[in-house]
Amino acid sequence: MASIVQFENVGLRYGTGAEILSDLSFSLARGSFHFLTGPSGAGKTSLLRLLFLAQRPSRGLIRLFGEDIVTLPRDRMPLFRRRIGVVFQDFRLIPYLSAYDNVALPLRVAGVDEAEIATAVNEMLAWVGLGSRASARPATLSGGEQQRVAIARAVIARPELLVADEPTGNVDPDMAGRLLYLFEALNKLGTTVIVATHDVHLLERVPDARTIRLDRGRLDDPAGIVRTDIARPLPRRPLR
Amino acid sequence: MSAASTAMRASNRRLLPEGRLEGPLPWLIAIMMFLMVLAAALGLGLGRAAASLADALAGRVTVQIVEGDPRAREAQARAAQSELGRIAGIRAVRRVDDAEMRALLEPWLGNIVNHGDDLPLPAMIDVDIAPGEQWRLAAIGRTLARIAPAARIDDHGRSLAPLAGLIASLTWLAIAIVLLMATATGFVVVLATRSALDTHHATIEVLHLLGATDSQIARLFQRRIALDALLGGAIGLACAAPVIFLLGLRLGALGSELAGTVALWPAAWLLLGALPLAGAGLATIATRRTVLGALRRTS
Ligand SMILES: Nc1ncnc2c1ncn2[C@@H]1O[C@H](COP(=O)(O)OP(=O)(O)OP(=O)(O)O)[C@@H](O)[C@H]1O
Ligand SMILES: [Mg+2]
Numbered sequence: 001m002a003s004i005v006q007f008e009n010v011g012l013r014y015g016t017g018a019e020i021l022s023d024l025s026f027s028l029a030r031g032s033f034h035f036l037t038g039p040s041g042a043g044k045t046s047l048l049r050l051l052f053l054a055q056r057p058s059r060g061l062i063r064l065f066g067e068d069i070v071t072l073p074r075d076r077m078p079l080f081r082r083r084i085g086v087v088f089q090d091f092r093l094i095p096y097l098s099a100y101d102n103v104a105l106p107l108r109v110a111g112v113d114e115a116e117i118a119t120a121v122n123e124m125l126a127w128v129g130l131g132s133r134a135s136a137r138p139a140t141l142s143g144g145e146q147q148r149v150a151i152a153r154a155v156i157a158r159p160e161l162l163v164a165d166e167p168t169g170n171v172d173p174d175m176a177g178r179l180l181y182l183f184e185a186l187n188k189l190g191t192t193v194i195v196a197t198h199d200v201h202l203l204e205r206v207p208d209a210r211t212i213r214l215d216r217g218r219l220d221d222p223a224g225i226v227r228t229d230i231a232r233p234l235p236r237r238p239l240r
Numbered sequence: 241m242s243a244a245s246t247a248m249r250a251s252n253r254r255l256l257p258e259g260r261l262e263g264p265l266p267w268l269i270a271i272m273m274f275l276m277v278l279a280a281a282l283g284l285g286l287g288r289a290a291a292s293l294a295d296a297l298a299g300r301v302t303v304q305i306v307e308g309d310p311r312a313r314e315a316q317a318r319a320a321q322s323e324l325g326r327i328a329g330i331r332a333v334r335r336v337d338d339a340e341m342r343a344l345l346e347p348w349l350g351n352i353v354n355h356g357d358d359l360p361l362p363a364m365i366d367v368d369i370a371p372g373e374q375w376r377l378a379a380i381g382r383t384l385a386r387i388a389p390a391a392r393i394d395d396h397g398r399s400l401a402p403l404a405g406l407i408a409s410l411t412w413l414a415i416a417i418v419l420l421m422a423t424a425t426g427f428v429v430v431l432a433t434r435s436a437l438d439t440h441h442a443t444i445e446v447l448h449l450l451g452a453t454d455s456q457i458a459r460l461f462q463r464r465i466a467l468d469a470l471l472g473g474a475i476g477l478a479c480a481a482p483v484i485f486l487l488g489l490r491l492g493a494l495g496s497e498l499a500g501t502v503a504l505w506p507a508a509w510l511l512l513g514a515l516p517l518a519g520a521g522l523a524t525i526a527t528r529r530t531v532l533g534a535l536r537r538t539s
Contacts, residue, residue, distance in 0.1 A: 054449055074536070075453075082451030092446045109452045153450075 002066070003027035004161060004192045005051065010060030012046055012217075020046050021217045024060070028194065033187050035203050036196040038214035044196040045089055045165055047214065051194065052086045052163045053077055065160065082110055085159035085191075087167045091150040093138040099125065099149045100134040106157040124152045127182065129175070143170040151179055155186055162186060164195045168202060180205055265432045265465070266472035269425060273476025273519055276421035277512050281484045283414030284508045290407040293400070299331075299369030300396050301377065306362040307390040316388035317363035323383050324367055329376045336364040422522060429465060429523045433530040436461055444535075458531040462524050469523035473516025481512070 005028040012021040021043045028034055036044050049055040050062060053069060062069050065083060072080065085106070093102050100121055107117045125131050128148040130141075138146050147170045154162060162183065168176035176199070184206060187193045194212075197203070203211060213220035303320060307313035317335065325333045341361055369376055377395065384391040437444065444457055488504060504512075 052449060078448075078451045078453045080451075081449060086449060092442070092449075094443050094446060105447070106450050109447065109450050109456065 002030050003063075004030040004065060005194075006061075006063040007050075008061040010050065010057045010062055012043075012050065012055065013058045019058070019217060021050075021057075024219055026212065026219060028192055030192055031187070031190055032192055033184070033206055033209040034194045035206075035209055035211045036194055036214060037198065037200075037203070037211055038220070040198075042214040043217040044214055046217075048086075048163050048165050048194070048196055051161070052084050053081055078109075082106070082157065083160045085154035085157065085162045087147075087150050087154040087162075087164035089165035089169075089196075091138075091146050093146055093149055093153075095138055098135045098137060099130055099141065099145075102138065102149055103152045103156055105153060110157060120156060121152075124156050128152050128179070144172070144175065147171055148175070148179070151182070155182060158186065158189065159191060162191050162193045164193070166196055166198070168197065168199060173201070176202065177205065263432065263435070265428070265468045266475070268428050269469050269472025269519065269523070270475035270479070272421050272425050272428070273473045273516055274480045275476075276418055276425075276519075277477055277480035277515055278483065279414045279417035279421065280512055280515060281480070281504060281508070283411055283418060284511065285488075285504055286407050286411040286414060288505075288508075290404060290411060293404055293407065299371060301367045301369065301380070302336075302394040302396070303365040303367060303380075303384065303388075304362040304392045304394060305365075305388055305390050306392060308360055310360070313360075313363050313390070316390055317365065319387040320384055320391060321365055323387055324365070324380060327376060327379055327383065329370050330367060330380075331370045332366075332368040334366045334368075336366060422519075425469075425519060426522055426526045429469065429526040430530050432468075433461060433465060433527045434534065436464070437531065437534050454532055454535045457535065458528045461531050462527045465527040466520050466524045470516060470520040473519045477513065477516050484512075 007024045007026050010021060010024040011019050013019045024047070036047065038044055046055070050057055051064070053064075053072075056070055060070075064080065067080075069080065094105070097105070103121045103124055104117050107120065112120075122131070122134070125134050128151060130145060130148055130152070133141060133145065138149065141149065147167065151164070151167055154164065164183065167183075168179055171179065180202060183193050183195065195202070203209065303324070305313055305316050305320065307316060321333055321335055324330060338361065341364060345361070367380065377393070381393060384393065447457055484504065
């Protein structure tokens with residue numbers, strides 16, 4: 001099975017500090033669903049930042065969609081990033097844009113026409129239960145509502161890879177289940193999903209998912225499961 | 241332009257909220273544009289005055305025959321008139337007649353000029369030299385020395401040379417001021433862009449991570465700053481135009497032929513009107529280069 005993400009001996013340090021991530025080697029099969037767990041400060045966010053091209057590793061090799069991204073030229077990054085949906089741990093909504101405009105951002109960046117955007121965004125906002133708050137600014141939304149806007153923005157363009165950092169940290173269990181269902185639905189359409197979470201209940205809700213455990217920047221994988229990824233293959237969805 | 245790319249530009253515009261940037265940029269640009277338009281108007285007016293002065297004076301000399309004896313004066317004048325007409329490169333030789341001269345002098349000397357022939361007036365001959373034939377002055381001098389020893393040559397070009405030089409320097413000064421103002425406007429725009437980049441730092445990072453290109457981000461800032469520059473430029477022009485117009489009226493009131501030529505003609509007004517547009521264009525280019533440079537440096 002072709003892997004969509006491949007890490008080989010990846011290490012990361014910020015500036016001249018100690019390594020935050022060390023010797024990471026694993027791969028994610030196209031269409032797989034992974035959870036990323038580990039104690040606070042283990043390096044989950046740092047690892048995801050490598051995945052969504054916010055950061056280049058200090059050493060090692062990372063292949064994304066079959067291409068080496070460590071040496072990817074700057075001007076090719078945008079097209080790679082448009083294939084990745086990101087839910088940031090701190091949401092990163094744009095404060096002076098409405099919920100609607102925040103969700104529409106990835107489509108606008110990709111140059112989709114406004115009529116198509118309107119349909120997609122309204123449908124998505126309704127799905128995350130924010131149909132009536134479309135014109136609200138992030139500052140006027142609750143933490144959980146902001147999180148749902150962030151998730152809607154991450155999935156709106158139907159990315160090939162979805163990277164979510166603690167996406168259910170601020171919502172009640174019902175909403176968490178609903179959002180997880182959204183990720184699963186996307187996964188069934190072919191999106192590879194990786195979700196960082198502390199929430200053990202979440203892990204149980206997706207029986208097919210694999211779990212990657214991170215501890216102090218290293219893979220906690222004695223059985224070598226993620227190293228030799230055996231995640232179930234899924235049919236590929238044709239992408240726009 | 242295809243529908244797809246129009247839609248793309250329309251959607252690009254909405255990556256950031258509509259509207260202008262906060263801050264004093266439009267006012268700064270308004271002030272600079274005001275001064276720039278004034279300097280440009282001065283340059284245009286003086287440039288034209290210099291040209292018409294040069295036109296009027298180039299190749300115009302007056303020969304005066306200062307001779308007490310009216311008969312000798314008359315003889316020399318006639319000889320000079322006919323000899324000068326034979327020199328190549330001289331377009332016209334014209335004797336200023338007595339009545340004309342008396343009229344010229346009356347304001348200075350009062351009515352005595354009209355009391356018959358008591359007052360000896362010099363004979364005056366206007367000589368028009370063809371353009372580019374200035375060097376014939378020497379030939380004129382030699383001819384006159386031979387046939388009319390009492391002749392004096394009054395070269396307008398030479399006597400007004402300091403004025404022409406002053407006008408030329410002022411014209412260059414005006415051009416230099418316009419160029420300096422344009423440069424300063426460019427730098428102001430660079431500073432404003434840098435501060436806007438700082439303000440929107442977090443937003444730019446998110447846009448990048450969502451796959452926006454540097455060019456898309458630059459366009460957001462270009463649009464805003466171009467709007468600011470256009471607004472500022474329009475205000476500057478609107479303030480400068482009446483000032484120039486009133487100065488033109490005052491110059492016209494001087495009644496002097498030279499001052500009259502300083503007033504602006506329609507094409508010059510068009511040129512001044514184009515300055516804010518040029519300013520907005522300059523601001524757009526400066527913004528784009530600043531944004532692209534900054535983005536390349538930061539990541
Ligand atoms: N920009 C940075 N500069 C320096 N150190 C950093 C930076 N970002 C993170 N770190 C350090 O890297 C380590 C891992 O941080 P990271 O955010 O990846 O952890 P995490 O697993 O996501 O934690 P949490 O579960 O609390 O979100 C931490 O010790 C943190 O202090
Ligand atoms: Mg984290």
